[in-house]
Amino acid sequence: MAGRHSKRPGLHVRIPEQSVSRPVGIVDSRTRVEHVVAGGVVAPHRLSYLAKCGAEILAASLTDPGRARCAQCAR
Numbered sequence: 001m002a003g004r005h006s007k008r009p010g011l012h013v014r015i016p017e018q019s020v021s022r023p024v025g026i027v028d029s030r031t032r033v034e035h036v037v038a039g040g041v042v043a044p045h046r047l048s049y050l051a052k053c054g055a056e057i058l059a060a061s062l063t064d065p066g067r068a069r070c071a072q073c074a075r
């Protein structure tokens with residue numbers, strides 16, 4: 001059995017991805033409503049995210065607590 005995993009060493013070593021792997025709440029800077037983002041960045045050049053509810057979010061400052069939470073995302 002020795003040597004069974006010796007082929008192509010290191011080929012499957014991947015750099016950990018920086019994408020969103022778990023749902024995270026992001027406040028939309030336009031409405032200041034917090035949405036849950038599950039899909040990752042839509043348009044990195046303008047910090048736009050796709051929310052769970054389907055809304056496109058323009059990320060506000062991470063220190064902004066927002067004024068409400070999206071009811072659709074909370075489900």
Ligand SMILES: [Zn+2]
Pocket residue numbers: 034035036051052053054055070071072073
């Ligand atoms: Zn939402």
